[in-house]
Amino acid sequence: MKQLTLLLMCLLLLNGCSSQPKTLPYPLEISAKGIASLTKETPFNVAVINAKLLGFELQQFTFFKTGVAHPVIRVTHNREEIMLIHPSDDRESIASIAVTSAKVSHQYGRVGTDFETFQAHQPHCTPSFKHHITCTLPITPSLEYLFEEHMLKEIIWHSSS
Numbered sequence: 001m002k003q004l005t006l007l008l009m010c011l012l013l014l015n016g017c018s019s020q021p022k023t024l025p026y027p028l029e030i031s032a033k034g035i036a037s038l039t040k041e042t043p044f045n046v047a048v049i050n051a052k053l054l055g056f057e058l059q060q061f062t063f064f065k066t067g068v069a070h071p072v073i074r075v076t077h078n079r080e081e082i083m084l085i086h087p088s089d090d091r092e093s094i095a096s097i098a099v100t101s102a103k104v105s106h107q108y109g110r111v112g113t114d115f116e117t118f119q120a121h122q123p124h125c126t127p128s129f130k131h132h133i134t135c136t137l138p139i140t141p142s143l144e145y146l147f148e149e150h151m152l153k154e155i156i157w158h159s160s161s
Contacts (some may be wrong), residue, residue, distance in 0.1 A: 024077055025055030029105045030155055032140045035083065035097055040159035042094050044087035046073060049094075056082065077103075088159070099155040106155055108137060115150040 028036055037052045046060050057076045062069045073085040081100050088095040102112040108121050115133070123135035123145065133147040144156040 022078075024082070024103050027105065028082070028103070029107075030097070030099050030143070030157055031107070032142045032157075034094075034157060034159070035099065035104065038085070038094060038097060040093065044071075044073070044085070044091055044094050049073060049075075049085065093159065095159055097157045099157075100153075104155075106143075108140070109145075109152055111152050111155065113152040115147050115152070118145065118147075118152060 033039055034042070038049065042048065042052065046058055050056075050058050053075060055077070059074045059076070060071055061074065062071050064070070071087055071091065074081060075083045075085065080103075082104060083100060084098045085094055086096045086098070087093070099106075099111060102110045104110065109118050118135070121137055123137050125133050125135040125147075128134045128146075131149050135145040135147065137143065137145075142158050142160075144158065145152055146154040146156065
């Protein structure tokens with residue numbers, strides 16, 4: 001009987017620990033102006049961005065592009081990547097935000113939308129490299145849509161557009 005009780009307690013404990021909320025703390029939508037309260041005026045600063053994205057986890061790390069170090073802020077929720085925030089050349093403000101999660105809404109589709117559905121919006125597209133297509137929409141020039149294997153992989157907001 002003790003073994004059965006111990007087994008049930010372990011199962012309940014494991015089940016409770018593994019169940020994490022699947023939804024975001026509040027809805028996020030990417031638009032021509034930015035995402036949430038992140039705009040072209042937002043400084044590229046973890047503390048400032050963290051204050052604007054309460055309920056999300058932020059990590060700043062460095063990646064190397066052609067031998068040059070570039071900082072990036074990774075935004076996650078329950079260990080799932082939501083977006084990557086890239087700085088301007090002077091590293092003072094946000095240059096771009098790459099949405100990588102279908103949990104972020106967008107007027108013309110989410111990450112995971114198929115290319116055929118997206119074509120209804122009459123995008124301007126160019127092949128970028130094998131099995132990749134980059135598109136823009138005339139009505140949202142600050143947004144870029146990256147398709148991989150005919151599925152929307154990222155929506156990228158550019159502050160300079």
